[in-house]
Amino acid sequence: MTEKEQELIQQAEEAVGKNKNKVEADPYRLRFHLMSPVGLINDPNGWIQWNGTYHMFYQWNPMKPGHGAKFWGHYTSEDLVNWTHQPIALAPSEWFEKNGCYSGSAVDLDGRLTLYYTGNVKDDEGNRSSYQCIAQSDDGITFDKQGPVIDELPDGYTAHFRDPKVWKQNGMWYMVIGAQTEDLKGHALLYRSEDGRDWTCMGPVAGAEMAPLQDFGYMWECPDLFSLGDKGVLVVSPQGLEAEGMHYRNVYQAGYFAGELDLETPKFHHGAFDELDRGFEFYAPQTTEDENGRRILVGWMGVPDQQEDQHPTIENGWIHCLTIPRVLTLRGDRLIQTPAEELRALRSGEVSHETVTIDGGGQALEGVAGDVMELEIDVSRMAPYFEIDLRGEARIIFDREAKTLTFERRNFADRLTEKRQCHLEELRSLRLFLDTSSVELFVNGGEEVFTSRYFPAPDNREIRFGATGPAEVSVRKWALGQTD
Template structure:
C-alpha cells in the first residue's frame, strides 16, 4: 500500500469516527440492510462468494453525501444475513484512478481474489479518461493494485467506458463493459483474455445498431452477462430512456435481456428489454453464482441524479443502501426474483391471521404493525375490484382487478405529494413485503414483479391497514425483523 493510499484510508476512517453518533441517531437508519458507515453509497461491486465467504464491495464516498472520488467499501458475510464491515478495499490513490475507483467485479483467479474495476480520471476542463484496472488479494481483505490492463479505448467510443464484469466460460476469460459511441449511443462491449492481463477487444454484443435495437439510451452502465437455467441473461442499466406507458419513469433504468451469447462472432441474440424492478429506487444491480449454484442479485437502492440532494438522511451524514439479496430464476421467459431463503432467519414474533375477510372499512389487525417487518399476504379468495394495504401512513399498495394493474404509491420526500409506480398484473396470488425503517421491497406472485423504494414515514407511525372494495378473504402473516446493522 502506498503512502497516499494509506493517508486516504486514514482520512476516511476519521470521517466515520467524526460522524458516528450523528449517523446512528438517524431514525431512518435501516435495521437489516447494508448502508454506508458515513457518506454516500451507490453501486454494489465485486459481488462474489470466495473461500466460503460472501464479499460485497460497494461504491463509497466517505467525505460527503454526494458523488465524488469513489472508494470501494467492503462487507463480508457467511450467511447473507449478518455482515461484517471490513477495511477499505480500494482508495483512489494512483494516477489512473485519481478521480475514483469506479465499479467493477471480482473473480477467483488461480486461488487469489482478483478485482477488476474502472479507474476514473478527469482533467481540469472535465475531460475524462477511463482505465480498467486490477487489484489482487490472497486473504480477501488486503488488496495490491496491479494497475491498468485495458488502457486504450476502442475506435469510435467515448471515455464513458466503465463497469467491467468478468467470468470464465471454461475456455477463456470474458469481460463485458458499458460503453458509449461517439454519437452518444449506449452499447455493451466484449473482451477476451487467457491470463487476465492481456485483453483482446472482440466487439460490441448488444446495444445501438446490434440485432433488433436501433438505439436505446445514450449510455449502458453496469452490464452483467451470465447463464441461467438454459438461457443467457444480460443485466444492464441504460441511461436516457423516455417514459413509455407504465415503464421507464425513473431518471435511469435497470433491466435485462434474455437470449444466447455467441462469444466468437460476437453477438448476443436476445428478446425485449424488461425492467427488473418497478419501484422508485433500484439501479446498477450485480449478480454472483454461489457454491450452491444459486444466481444471487443485489442492487443499489437508489438512482443517480434522482432527487438525491433532497434525501432526508443527508442531514445525518449518510445516504442510500443496498437491496436484500435475491435468488434469480426464469419463468415463462421472464427473470423472477425471490428473497434468499436465509432471510427467514431474521424473523421473530410471528403474527398470523388466516382467512380473514377484508372489506371496505379500513382495518388494522392485531399485532400487524411495526417499523422493521416482513408482511406476507396469500390465499386470496373473492378478490374483485380493488385491494389495498397502507404502510405506516406514507406508502400504499393497490391492486385493481378490473384494470389488472398493481400500483405502489408513496408520499414523495421531494415534493410531499403522492407519486406512483405501476405494472400490468393479470392476477394477484401473493405479496411478500419487506418494510425497514425507511425502505420497502415488494415481491409479487413469488417474484414475478418487484417494487423497491425508499420512503420516510413519521418514525412514530407503525400502522398497517387493509381495505377492499368488495369482501375479500386473505391470509395475513407478519414477522418482526431482527436488527443486524447499527
C-alpha cells in the first residue's frame, strides 16, 4: 500500500469516526439494507460469490454526503442476510484513478479475487481521462493494484468510457463497457481477452442508433450482459431518455433488453427496452451468478442528479443505500424479480389475517403496523379501487378500471404528492419490504417492482387499507431484523 493510499484511508476512517454518533442516531437509518457508514453510497460494484462468500463492493464517498472522488467500500456475507463491513478495498491514490475509483466488477482470475474498475482522472481544466484498471487479492480483503489494462479510448468515443463488467465464456474472457460516441450516443462496447489482461476491442454490441434502436440516450452506464436459460439479457442504465407517459419518469433509467448475443460479429440482437423498476429510486444495478446457479441482482436505491442534495439524511452526514438481493428469471422476454429466499430468515412475529374484507377507507388490521416489516397480500376478490396507506407518507393504489398500479409519495423536498405508475391488467398479489425510510414493492410475484425512499414521521407506524369495494385479501406481516 502506497503512502498516499494509507493517507486517504486514514482520512476516510477519521470521517467515519467523526460522524458515527450523528449517523447512527438518525431515525431514517435503515435496519436491513446495506449503507455506507458515512457519506454517500452509490453503485453496487464487484458483486460476486467467491470461495463461498458473497462480496458486495460499492461506490463510496466517505468525505461528504455528495459525489466526489470515489472509494470502493466492501461488505461480505455468508448468507445474504448478515453482512460484515470490511476495510476499504480501493482508494483513489494513484495517477490512473486520482479523481475516483469508478464502478466495475469482480471475477476469479487464476484463483485470485480480481476487481476490474474505471480509474477516473481529470486535469486542471476538467478534461477527463478514463482507464480500465485491475486489482487482485488472495484473501478477498487486501487488494494489490496493478494499474490499467485498457489505457486507450476506442476510435470514435469520448472519455465517458466506464463500468467494466467481466465474465468468462467458452474459455475466453469478455468485458462490456458503457460508452459514449463522439456524436453523443450511448453504446455498450465489447472487449475480448485470452488472459484477462490483454484486451481487444470488438466493437459495440448495442446502443443508440444501432438497429432496432434509434435515439436512445447520450450515455449508457453500468452495462451487464449475461445468459438466463437460452436467452441473453443486457442490463443497462441509459442517460438521456425523454419521459413517455408512465415510462422513463426519473432523471435517468435502468432497464434491460432480452435477446441473443453473437460474440463474433459482435452484435446483441434484442427486442424492446423495459424498465427494471418503476419506483423513484433505482439505478446502476449489477448481477452475479452464485454457486447455486442463481442470477442475483442488487441495485442502488438512488438516482444521480435527482434531488440528491435535498434528502433529509444529508444533515446527518449520510445518503442512499442498496436494494435487497433479487433473483432473476425470464418469462418469455420478461424479467421476473423475486426477493432472495434467504431473506425469510429476517422474519419474526408473524401476524396473519385470512380473507378479510376491505370496504371503505382507512381500515387498520390488528397487528399490522410498524416501520420495519414484510407484508404479503394475496387478493381473492378485487374492488374497482384499492389502496394501502404506508405510514401517512406513501400510498399504493390499484385502479381496476384504468388498469394501473400507482405508487404515490410526498416529495421529500417540496412535500407535494408525486407518483410512479405501471399498466397492470389485474392485481393478484403484493409483497412489500418496508424499512425505516425505504419501500420495495413486488407486484404479482415480481412481474413489476417499485423501489423508493420515503421519509415518514418516525412515530407514525400505521398501515391502513381502503377500497371502494368490497375487496377480499389475505394479509401476512412479519417484523424484520438482523439475525445475529
